[in-house]
Amino acid sequence: MLDADNAAFIQTSVSISLATCGVDHLPNLMRAVGCKLLDGGRRVGIFLNATLAPALLADIRTNRRVACVFCLPSSNRTLQLKGEDAEVLPFDPADLPLIAEHLADFVVEVAPEGVPESVVRTLFAYRPDALVMVAFSPCAAFSQTPGPRAGQSIGGTP
Amino acid sequence: MNLRIETIRECLDGVIPGLIATCDGEGVPNLAYLSQVQFVDNQHVALSYQFFNRTRQNILVNARVRLLTTNPLTAAQYVLTLEYLHTETSGPLFEQMKAKLAGIASHTGMAGVFHLRGADIYRILGIEQLPGPTLTPPPPSLNYLTALRRSTNRLATCASLTSLLDTALDCLESEFALHHVMLLMHDEGRGRLYTLASRGYPESGVGSEIPFGAGVIGICAREKTPIRIGFMTKEYAYGRAIRDSAAADGMADALETAIPLPGLPEARSQLAVPIVAHDRLLGVLYLESVADLHFGYDDEDALVAFAAHLGMAIHYHQQVEELAEELPANDHGKVESSGQPLLVRYFAGSDSIFLDDDYLIKGVAGAILWALLSDFVARRRTSFTNKGLRLDSRIRLPGVSDNLEARLVLLQRRLAERGAGIHLHKTGRGRFALAVDQPLQLLDG
Numbered sequence: 001m002l003d004a005d006n007a008a009f010i011q012t013s014v015s016i017s018l019a020t021c022g023v024d025h026l027p028n029l030m031r032a033v034g035c036k037l038l039d040g041g042r043r044v045g046i047f048l049n050a051t052l053a054p055a056l057l058a059d060i061r062t063n064r065r066v067a068c069v070f071c072l073p074s075s076n077r078t079l080q081l082k083g084e085d086a087e088v089l090p091f092d093p094a095d096l097p098l099i100a101e102h103l104a105d106f107v108v109e110v111a112p113e114g115v116p117e118s119v120v121r122t123l124f125a126y127r128p129d130a131l132v133m134v135a136f137s138p139c140a141a142f143s144q145t146p147g148p149r150a151g152q153s154i155g156g157t158p
Numbered sequence: 159m160n161l162r163i164e165t166i167r168e169c170l171d172g173v174i175p176g177l178i179a180t181c182d183g184e185g186v187p188n189l190a191y192l193s194q195v196q197f198v199d200n201q202h203v204a205l206s207y208q209f210f211n212r213t214r215q216n217i218l219v220n221a222r223v224r225l226l227t228t229n230p231l232t233a234a235q236y237v238l239t240l241e242y243l244h245t246e247t248s249g250p251l252f253e254q255m256k257a258k259l260a261g262i263a264s265h266t267g268m269a270g271v272f273h274l275r276g277a278d279i280y281r282i283l284g285i286e287q288l289p290g291p292t293l294t295p296p297p298p299s300l301n302y303l304t305a306l307r308r309s310t311n312r313l314a315t316c317a318s319l320t321s322l323l324d325t326a327l328d329c330l331e332s333e334f335a336l337h338h339v340m341l342l343m344h345d346e347g348r349g350r351l352y353t354l355a356s357r358g359y360p361e362s363g364v365g366s367e368i369p370f371g372a373g374v375i376g377i378c379a380r381e382k383t384p385i386r387i388g389f390m391t392k393e394y395a396y397g398r399a400i401r402d403s404a405a406a407d408g409m410a411d412a413l414e415t416a417i418p419l420p421g422l423p424e425a426r427s428q429l430a431v432p433i434v435a436h437d438r439l440l441g442v443l444y445l446e447s448v449a450d451l452h453f454g455y456d457d458e459d460a461l462v463a464f465a466a467h468l469g470m471a472i473h474y475h476q477q478v479e480e481l482a483e484e485l486p487a488n489d490h491g492k493v494e495s496s497g498q499p500l501l502v503r504y505f506a507g508s509d510s511i512f513l514d515d516d517y518l519i520k521g522v523a524g525a526i527l528w529a530l531l532s533d534f535v536a537r538r539r540t541s542f543t544n545k546g547l548r549l550d551s552r553i554r555l556p557g558v559s560d561n562l563e564a565r566l567v568l569l570q571r572r573l574a575e576r577g578a579g580i581h582l583h584k585t586g587r588g589r590f591a592l593a594v595d596q597p598l599q600l601l602d603g
Contacts (some may be wrong), residue, residue, distance in 0.1 A: 017226070019179035019189035026223045026239070027179035027187050052235075052288050067187040069177070076268070080189060096181075114450070115174060115230065118293060122233035123174075125291050142212075146189060147271050151211040 001155050003140040007041050010115065013105035015072040016045055020059035028056040032068075033101035033124050035101040036095060038135055044068070044081065045135045047091065049126040057132065059080055060086045064137050069144065075109055083136030091131035122137075141156055161285040166229065166236055166456040170203070171388060172262060173230035178205070180216035180223045188212045192515070193262055193272060195227060196255050197455060198279065206259055207245060210529035212568040217242040222283070231295045235288040240280035250383035252277045257374060259455070261389035270382065284328035297452050301346055302460040305333040310467045318584060319475040319563050320570075321354045328469050328485050331357055334460070337446050338422055340367065341433075343441040343564045344379060347556030350413065351379055355594055356420050363420035364571045365519055375442050378430035382439055384458050388451040390426045412508070415516045428454035431465045440561065443468070478543050479563045482588025497596040500579060504528045504602050513578045522560065523569040525553045530592050531580075536598055544588040566590065 002010075016032040025074040028055040032046045046068060050057060060066060071078040072090075103124055107117045141155040170176070176192040191212045196204040207214060219224060221242040246252050256274040300575050307331035307399035316322040323341060330336045334383035338358035349370040353363045371380040378385045425446040433441040443465050445453070503512040509524035510517070519527065529552045533539040544562055547553055555562060570582040579595030 017177050019177075019187040019190055019224075021181040021185045023189040025181045025185055025220050026222050027181050029177055029179035029224055029226050029237070030354050031226070031235075038415050049290075052230060052290060063185060065185065065187055067179070067189045068193070078191065082186070112424060113173075119174075119230065119233045122291050123228065123235070131185045146193075149210055 001141060002041055005043055006141065007037060009077065009079060010035055010070045011107035012072060014072050016046060017069050018048065018056065019067045020056050021063065021065055022055065023058050023062060027095065028059055029051060030056055033126055034099040035082045043135050045133045048132055048134060049130055050132045053073060053131045057088050059090055060134060066134065073113055076146055079145050080142045081138040082140040085140050086134055086136035089133045089135055091133050096128060159313065161287065162408045163197060163203065163285060164200055165177055167197045169227040169229045169236060170197055171454065172452060173451065174244050176227040177226055178213055178223055178225050181220050182216045183219045190217055194255060194259055195225065195276050198251065200278055201282055203240065203282060204251060204255060204279050206255055206274055207278045208272055221332055222500050232292040236293055237286045237288060238282060239284040241283055243281055245278050246275035247276045250381040253377050253442055254383060254385060254526045257377065257387050260391040262393040264389055264392040269539065282595065300335060303353035309333045309464055313467055313471050316471065319472065322471050322475055322566055327355055327357045338446045340420060340444040341441060341560055342375060342444065344439050347560065351375060352414065352568065353419065354564055360419035361418065362575060363418060363566060365414060366417040366419040367391040368419060369413060374428045374430045375444050378432055379439055379442050382432045382434055382440060384431045384432065384462055385427045386453050386458055390424065414520065422446050422448060423447055425451045426570050427463065429453040429458060431461045433465045433469040433472065435469040439529060440472050473492045476563045479588045482544065499597040499599040499603060500516045501599050502531055516574060519569065519572050521563050522553065523556065526565065526575065527569055529553055531598060531600060534594065535598055540592045542590055542592065
């Protein structure tokens with residue numbers, strides 16, 4: 001589902017966000033602080049600050065559906081992955097360097113957009129003991145880079 | 159406690175892009191970035207509809223959505239719960255969003271890709287601030303209410319339209335710290351706006367014109383709504399609007415292009431605010447800056463209120479000049495004695511006036527000047543009244559909405575800027591005098 005190009009892309013200095021659907025068909029959404037590939041690239045793990053989104057985590061535990069968007073501000077390249085088997089897993093502190101590196105890269109990425117480091121650091125502030133990982137197997141992927149091909153399916157069942 | 163959207167509007171201008179989450183009929187979530195969220199009122203926001211994408215499909219089957227929006231100064235995050243109501247494809251809100259989107263598209267390299275198909279109106283069901291640390295915002299650059307209070311007090315003391323215009327522009331500079339300003343009046347009969355006053359440019363541009371409906375200023379006038387753009391965009395550049403219109407115009411009543419419109423060559427932020435009195439458009443106040451995102455919602459609100467006050471004051475001063483009693487002509491103005499004659503040429507088709515082969519003005523102001531100078535040469539008349547001009551069949555004023563006093567100010571300023579030795583000055587309410595420094599030779603055609 002996730003080709004090598006997109007697998008590499010989601011590990012660059014992208015903005016990562018996650019959405020779910022509640023039982024009342026009302027969505028929930030939040031920003032993530034990083035991601036990693038699991039199972040040789042068949043699954044994606046998204047690192048979240050659990051204190052910000054109890055409703056989103058409850059949705060995942062209920063229906064396991066997620067939509068995840070990765071966007072590189074400097075190029076507008078945007079990728080959406082969808083999953084139907086998401087699960088909320090404990091965070092492994094061994095992944096803390098991944099998050100630190102991602103945030104440092106993101107600070108550099110958005111500086112030209114006029115977003116200062118202090119804002120980025122505050123926006124993505126987290127306590128390590130509040131982190132969780134949402135892991136899912138992408139079952140559909142869409143390019144959402146603005147333009148005529150926006151929304152085009154690039155794999156899986158739209 | 160439910161937050162009011164008006165207190166967090168700085169989150170909507172897109173410095174940190176917002177996100178929209180939707181669900182389809184089967185409960186599959188979708189997530190997308192937003193180009194634009196527009197504050198409408200405390201119960202509504204509008205989102206730009208650009209593509210028929212998954213978000214669009216989802217809101218048509220499941221109207222309730224959530225937005226994540228972020229304060230670019232404090233990093234505070236807000237989740238808005240919204241319900242889609244309907245889509246507008248024309249009108250003031252649509253034009254506001256279309257103009258703003260053009261700036262965003264240009265800034266993000268998406269010019270030619272982003273195109274507003276509609277303004278989707280949503281009802282706000284709830285606003286929640288996410289927990290977490292936030293930064294202390296820097297103090298605001300000015301207190302808008304104080305600036306507005308001081309400005310309206312100053313406008314109230316003005317005794318004439320000329321003094322009102324000067325004071326209004328002084329206020330924008332000293333109270334609002336705005337350094338590049340134009341005030342344009344509406345010429346209803348000819349469907350355009352003409353510059354009556356400006357600040358911050360090498361040339362005043364008094365007398366320059368822009369077509370109704372063209373560029374930021376023209377669209378503001380047509381829709382009678384403020385237009386605010388935060389990034390440079392060629393699509394709304396007025397230079398282009400003027401060139402396009404001039405090319406399409408007929409020869410008889412072509413757009414004024416001999417007097418260049420002032421303006422910053424590299425304006426990044428633009429704000430045009432309509433000047434309205436009793437629901438009639440009097441003109442447009444235009445402000446610009448070389449900085450991105452210089453004008454926010456608070457600037458827009460303060461300047462709309464300022465322009466409303468200015469509009470009522472302009473209306474009042476024009477009424478006062480019109481109602482003044484006509485005095486018998488005493489005709490003791492300054493009359494030339496000697497010197498080289500000044501050749502004044504008049505072309506009736508466009509009411510254009512040339513002084514010694516140099517273009518001065520055309521249109522209604524040109525017709526007025528020709529009538530004044532003709533009376534002066536024929537009868538040595540130097541005293542005139544607004545009432546007299548209104549009845550003068552040579553001038554053909556378009557009607558009561560002609561802003562006659564503003565046209566006299568325009569003429570007075572053009573003459574003063576040219577330094578050609580022809581002067582107009584007020585001698586009382588609704589009265590003015592002509593003074594000429596040298597002999598005149600009038601040539602019709």
